[in-house]
Amino acid sequence: MSVELPVLKPGDFASDQDVRWCPGCGDYSILAQMKKMLPTLGISREQTVFISGIGCSSRFPYYMNTYGLHSIHGRAPAFATGLKSTRPDLSVWVITGDGDGLSIGGNHLLHAIRRNIDINIILFNNSIYGLTKGQYSPTSAVGKITKSTPAGSIDHPLRPLTVAIAAEATFVARSVDFHIKHLGETLKKAAEHRGTSFVEVYQNCNVFNDGQWSYMTDKETKDDNVLVLEAGKPMVFGKDGNKGLRLNGFQPQVVEIGKDCELDEILVHDPTVADPTTAFLLTRLQYPRFPEPIGVIRDVDRPTYDFMINDQIEAAVESSGEGNLQDLFTRGDTWTVD
Amino acid sequence: MANTTEQSEQFPTSQKPAISVRGVTVRLAGDSGDGMQLLGSQLTNTSALAGNDVATFPDFPAEIRAPRGTRAGVSGFQVQFSSDEIFTPGDGLDALVVMNPAAMVTNIGDLKDGGILIVNTDSFDKKDLKLAALDKNPLEDENLSEKYRVIRVSMTKLTRGAVEELGLSPKVADRCKNFFAMGLVFWLYGRDIEPTLRFIDAKFKGKPEIADANHRALKAGWNYGETTEDFASTFSVPAAKLGPGTYRNIMGNQALAIGLITASKLSDKPLFLGTYPITPASDVLHELSKYKSYGVRTFQAEDEIAAVCSAIGASFGGSMAVTTSSGPGIALKGEGIGLAIIMELPLIVIDIQRGGPSTGLPTKTEQSDLLQAMFGRNGESPMPVIAASSPSDCFDVAIEAWRIATRFMTPVMLMSDGYIANGAEPWKIPDVASLERIVVKHPAGDSSGEQYKPYERDAMLARPWALPGTEGLMHRLGGLEKQDGTGNVSYDPENHEHMTRTRAQKVANVAEVIDDIEVYGNNSGKLLVVSWGGPFGACRTAVDQCLAEGHDVSHVHLRWLNPFPKNLGDVLSSFERVLVPELNSGQLRMLLRSQFLIDIDGLNKVQGKPFAVSEIIEKIKSYA
Numbered sequence: 001m002s003v004e005l006p007v008l009k010p011g012d013f014a015s016d017q018d019v020r021w022c023p024g025c026g027d028y029s030i031l032a033q034m035k036k037m038l039p040t041l042g043i044s045r046e047q048t049v050f051i052s053g054i055g056c057s058s059r060f061p062y063y064m065n066t067y068g069l070h071s072i073h074g075r076a077p078a079f080a081t082g083l084k085s086t087r088p089d090l091s092v093w094v095i096t097g098d099g100d101g102l103s104i105g106g107n108h109l110l111h112a113i114r115r116n117i118d119i120n121i122i123l124f125n126n127s128i129y130g131l132t133k134g135q136y137s138p139t140s141a142v143g144k145i146t147k148s149t150p151a152g153s154i155d156h157p158l159r160p161l162t163v164a165i166a167a168e169a170t171f172v173a174r175s176v177d178f179h180i181k182h183l184g185e186t187l188k189k190a191a192e193h194r195g196t197s198f199v200e201v202y203q204n205c206n207v208f209n210d211g212q213w214s215y216m217t218d219k220e221t222k223d224d225n226v227l228v229l230e231a232g233k234p235m236v237f238g239k240d241g242n243k244g245l246r247l248n249g250f251q252p253q254v255v256e257i258g259k260d261c262e263l264d265e266i267l268v269h270d271p272t273v274a275d276p277t278t279a280f281l282l283t284r285l286q287y288p289r290f291p292e293p294i295g296v297i298r299d300v301d302r303p304t305y306d307f308m309i310n311d312q313i314e315a316a317v318e319s320s321g322e323g324n325l326q327d328l329f330t331r332g333d334t335w336t337v338d
Numbered sequence: 339m340a341n342t343t344e345q346s347e348q349f350p351t352s353q354k355p356a357i358s359v360r361g362v363t364v365r366l367a368g369d370s371g372d373g374m375q376l377l378g379s380q381l382t383n384t385s386a387l388a389g390n391d392v393a394t395f396p397d398f399p400a401e402i403r404a405p406r407g408t409r410a411g412v413s414g415f416q417v418q419f420s421s422d423e424i425f426t427p428g429d430g431l432d433a434l435v436v437m438n439p440a441a442m443v444t445n446i447g448d449l450k451d452g453g454i455l456i457v458n459t460d461s462f463d464k465k466d467l468k469l470a471a472l473d474k475n476p477l478e479d480e481n482l483s484e485k486y487r488v489i490r491v492s493m494t495k496l497t498r499g500a501v502e503e504l505g506l507s508p509k510v511a512d513r514c515k516n517f518f519a520m521g522l523v524f525w526l527y528g529r530d531i532e533p534t535l536r537f538i539d540a541k542f543k544g545k546p547e548i549a550d551a552n553h554r555a556l557k558a559g560w561n562y563g564e565t566t567e568d569f570a571s572t573f574s575v576p577a578a579k580l581g582p583g584t585y586r587n588i589m590g591n592q593a594l595a596i597g598l599i600t601a602s603k604l605s606d607k608p609l610f611l612g613t614y615p616i617t618p619a620s621d622v623l624h625e626l627s628k629y630k631s632y633g634v635r636t637f638q639a640e641d642e643i644a645a646v647c648s649a650i651g652a653s654f655g656g657s658m659a660v661t662t663s664s665g666p667g668i669a670l671k672g673e674g675i676g677l678a679i680i681m682e683l684p685l686i687v688i689d690i691q692r693g694g695p696s697t698g699l700p701t702k703t704e705q706s707d708l709l710q711a712m713f714g715r716n717g718e719s720p721m722p723v724i725a726a727s728s729p730s731d732c733f734d735v736a737i738e739a740w741r742i743a744t745r746f747m748t749p750v751m752l753m754s755d756g757y758i759a760n761g762a763e764p765w766k767i768p769d770v771a772s773l774e775r776i777v778v779k780h781p782a783g784d785s786s787g788e789q790y791k792p793y794e795r796d797a798m799l800a801r802p803w804a805l806p807g808t809e810g811l812m813h814r815l816g817g818l819e820k821q822d823g824t825g826n827v828s829y830d831p832e833n834h835e836h837m838t839r840t841r842a843q844k845v846a847n848v849a850e851v852i853d854d855i856e857v858y859g860n861n862s863g864k865l866l867v868v869s870w871g872g873p874f875g876a877c878r879t880a881v882d883q884c885l886a887e888g889h890d891v892s893h894v895h896l897r898w899l900n901p902f903p904k905n906l907g908d909v910l911s912s913f914e915r916v917l918v919p920e921l922n923s924g925q926l927r928m929l930l931r932s933q934f935l936i937d938i939d940g941l942n943k944v945q946g947k948p949f950a951v952s953e954i955i956e957k958i959k960s961y962a
Contacts, residue, residue: 015814016789017826046783046809051651054817061814062827067806069654069681070816071647072673078612078644082651082659083806085635086610090655090806108647111640309635316630323632325603328596329767333533334586335387337577 010035013045015065026177026203027056030124031063033184041091041191048091049083051076053100056131056205057124060095074105077112080119081305088306091191094121099129102138102158113167115305116195122187123160123200128209146208161283161297164198165276171197172279172298177204178217182228182294189296195304215287216294225287229295234266237291245290252281254290271299352564356528356574361390361420363428364523367445368437368458369406370399370413373516378415379762380520380537384529385419386587386764389577392419393875394762395427395948400617400700407461407469409440419527421576425728425875427761429950433526435519437461437493440470442477455486456522458515460494489568493518493559500558501551510548514555521559528574531556580764588765590729590758591618594688595625597736598660599632605740605776607658608633612648614641617700618756619662619690642667646674646687653683654815656780656805658740662688665707666697669714675749676715679841681815682793682801684743684750686736687721691755691871693946702946703757705871708925711751712900718838720845722746723900725753727874730765732758735897737776742848744778747800753899755921757872757948783809792825798851799844849901855909859885859892862912865961868938870896870926873919873949880954891958899926907934915961917941919954 013035021027038048048066052058054073061068067090071079076094084092094112101109101123112119128146129135135148139160143152164172171193175186183201190197202213215225223239235245236257244266246255255261271279279298286292317323364381368374375396386392395416404411418428433454436442438461449455462475482488497515498508517538524531535553542549563569588596602609613623615638627636635657639645646661653659663671668689678685691707693699707714711723724739726732732754739750781802784790792813793801804811813825821828822837857866859881869877874895881893894909896902910916910930918927919941927940941957943949 015812044809045812046807049806050814062816064814065812067654067812068814068816069651070814070818071650072677072817075643075647075674078639078647079651079654081639081644082610082612082637082648082653083655084651085637085648086608086652086657087655087806107640108644111644309637313630313633313635317633320631323599323629325600325770325773328599328629328632329770330584330586332586333383333387334584334767335389336584337389337580337582 008039008045010039013038013065015063017062019063020059021056022207024206025056026126026205027060027124029177029180030122030183030201030203031060033180034064034187037184037187037191040188043091047089048093050093050095051080051083052095053105054131055097055100055129057095057097057203058100074100074103075108076100077105077108077119077121081112081115081117084117084119084306085309088118088310092119094119096121096123098123098125098127098137098139098160102160102163110163110167113164113169113196113198116168116170116302117305118194118196118307120190120197121199122190123198124203125160125200126203126205126209127212128205130205130208134208159283160200161198162280165280165283165298169198169298170195170300170302171296172283173197173296174200174202174294176202176213176216176294178213179294186295189299193299195302216292225291227285227291227293229269229271229282229293229297231269231271231296234263234268236266252285252290271296274300350531350560352525352528352572354564354569355571357571358574358576360422360575361418361424362432362527362573362575363416363418363430364433364435364527365414365416365431365445365448366435366519366523367412367414367441368516369441370402370404370411371406372413372437373513374413374415374437377516377520378417380534381523381529382417382419382762383587384524384533385417385575386585387533388530388575389580390419390421390575391424391578391580392417392587392763393424393427395757396760398701405469407438407440407466409444409470412441412444414441414445419575421578423578423580425878426948426951429952433523435523437515437519438470439466439472439476443470443472449486451485453486454489454526456489456491456519458493458519459490460492491522491562496558496562497555500554504547504551506547506551511551514551517552517555518559518562521556521561522563525560525563526569526572528572531560581766583766585764585766587762588730589760589762590726590732590754591621591690591760592625593730593732593765594726594736594754595622595629597733598626598686598740599629599634600733600773601737601740601776602633602658604737604773605658605744605778607656607778608635609660610649610652610657611636611660611662612639612645612652613637613662614639614645614667616642616664616667618692618759619664619667619688621759622662622688622690642670643674646671649685650674650678650681650683653678653685654806656803659684660686660688662690664690664692665694665710668707668710672715675721676717676719677817678749679715679719679721680817680820682747682841683815684740684747684803686739686743686750686752688752688754690759691753699946701756703755703872703948704921704944704946705755705873706922706925706944707753708870708899708922709928711753712929718842720842720900721749721751722845722848722898723751723753724898725871725896726758727871727895727897729758729761729763733765737773741776742851744776744803745800745851746798746844746848747803748845753871755872778803780805781808781811783811785810789824791823793820793823795840798847799840846901848898849904852898852903854905855894855896855903857892857894857909860890861892861909863892864890864914865892865958866910866913866916867891867893867954867958868896868910868916868918868926868930869893870899870920873921876949876951876954877919879951880958883951883955884958889958889962896926899929902933910934910936915939917957917961919949919957921948
């Protein structure tokens, strides 16, 4: 039976709370694109849940007129796992950041991804701790000067998408707060994937780490530094559209099409390949040597945790009937006193 | 399928005379690989089936396979079976079975004078003595036979002989020797071997040879007792006068699992367990993971924190949410529990205590987490605390914990301990129809478009449990302080104080619905013994004996530690002295003193072992 859903507008997903991010924060863009995209999914507000941890990004649920949990630092994937396992009917989103998701919550992120629970994890990466006012994060570059690293960071950074691939992710994508159309489309693809969708969003913190992603967003440089991935299309980029990515053995190479090689030697993107090798390779591409890919890097099928945990229950009920208390109490040997 | 047995006659029947005794305490001790726990649980089950009241105390090392033959590797199982109602596994031993020298020297101190010592003499060679760090063979001690009735049995050789025809390797054959020992003990106490034969068949279903070998070893042990001159008679322990009803033998963690499932059914809320393996709590996970046809979802999380957080997520979605652990895990869950407190969601947190601090004594019992349960979170974060008093009581407290959690929209801490978790006793199976339903309400959808108020409270100060998926009730819960009513984030100073007091008052209101405390013995007098948790049995037994001897002593046992029953203050002040025996340095005593401003004495033991009844009797008598 299909129920006619009322047509919702982006404004319907806005809560009555004032948004309190700093003016100019990249989070506004992500919030706007989310509110714009959600009505296109045909899922009601009451069926939607946003769960976050702690950090600037984690205020997100308060601004959504859906169900929500603003939980504790780093643990949002665990709350989401409990909720989705017991309520597979809900559409569950996890909003996290580079500190929340990769530092204190690294463990939970790994395990949610490997279990392939059907949730969407959006990691706002601004490479800084914003809410605690400017300490370096697990994605800050070596040498980064921050409040807690006056002599420069000596921590080698993590790459969120590489971590996700290593954790057996079935859906991995990246977008940028500044590229709003691309961001909206990427969020929609994440929502449509069954299993854990992991999306890294390059997000500018204009107060503590302004310009972190400017090479990806500035008019003059972005075309040469952004590789827009599209399924079935060659990996071509550059202002003049004449640069491409080629494999030399296991090493990626930037080449000029028509000069170094022909178009047919350029890698063609296929996010559905079961083997994660190419996806891994794409997550390693880093400015300035390489353009950094945006779009869906990996999108494969694997049974979800929430499906399987409920399937085991259904199978048990089917094979032995729904359990009743009398049987439970009298299992094993009993004796009667008159 | 249930096997219902009328109180059975011994099978086979011994031709030797039987001496009738009221009760017996037996300990079986051997290497951790010797199968002593299995032997003990079979003896317990069989004794329960024979209608005895039983109580057990398994005691094993933290290492799975500590070095063979060493004192560190000794695993023991103590059981008392009786024709009287009993509450403890007994103090002094009437019989001790030892499989090697290490087991002998570490346990013989508990054997009563004149008690029976059954020894496997085949494991007392030089090497065995060295492993047990002994210079000389304790069996050669001249006083041994004067002090005890020593039965020397060449168990390894006799077992090999019994299974010889099967052509098993010596290693496999030797593994059957615990069943030989079992057969002998069963003979000695007139126990029926049938249930154990059935057990062997079930356990070794795919290995008929092994099943056959164990059958033979068991019967050989029985025949050994019957035919040799070592024993002139057997002992019989008549059935106990337990109230009419159907019984089964149950361990604490089993009863907890069954209680949780029952609470789930009574409240019509599917059970979700988010947990992480830890001793001695893991068996609750093992048990619950079997009951999928009861709609039970078990989630073995990546860590203790994820375990509690997943449970809170499930609670938000409308499940009966449970997380289980022991002390170290509860410490890790603290922040998550605080979140459930401020979000005001129902949750059962189960702490099966063990020796601490830190990793402490994982397989030993202790009651040292009470203050952690009360205060082990940041901020002012009270929660109700309930404690089980015995293995079968775990069933009742699980149901009561969920009743309170849902009525008051709060996490509830349920305390058990290693002694209760692994101990066993008969459980009178309740009539399903007589169990009171747990009524849980969720607000219905609302299409008016008005902003929903998730923190509007009822008379008890509980807020509504609105579930995702309900139209018009969209709301956000979180760890930031809430404005009462709307649930919006609020930094208002007055509101914070109001909310802190409201959360505390809500927990205090639990006292309105829990039972008043009942005094065992006179309602006033010279001495009141106050217990909580596992020491219930030792305290009740000690008070009973002292009452029989004419001492002026009464007993109360606390099921709820937070809040205390409303009449507790009056009860305490009706006695000249109050004594609190606890397996910690005085945690309940501290709480009682601070709440009631009454001086209270402690009897405190922190040895990883339960109280002996005699220790409590001695203390009670010191007041005379």
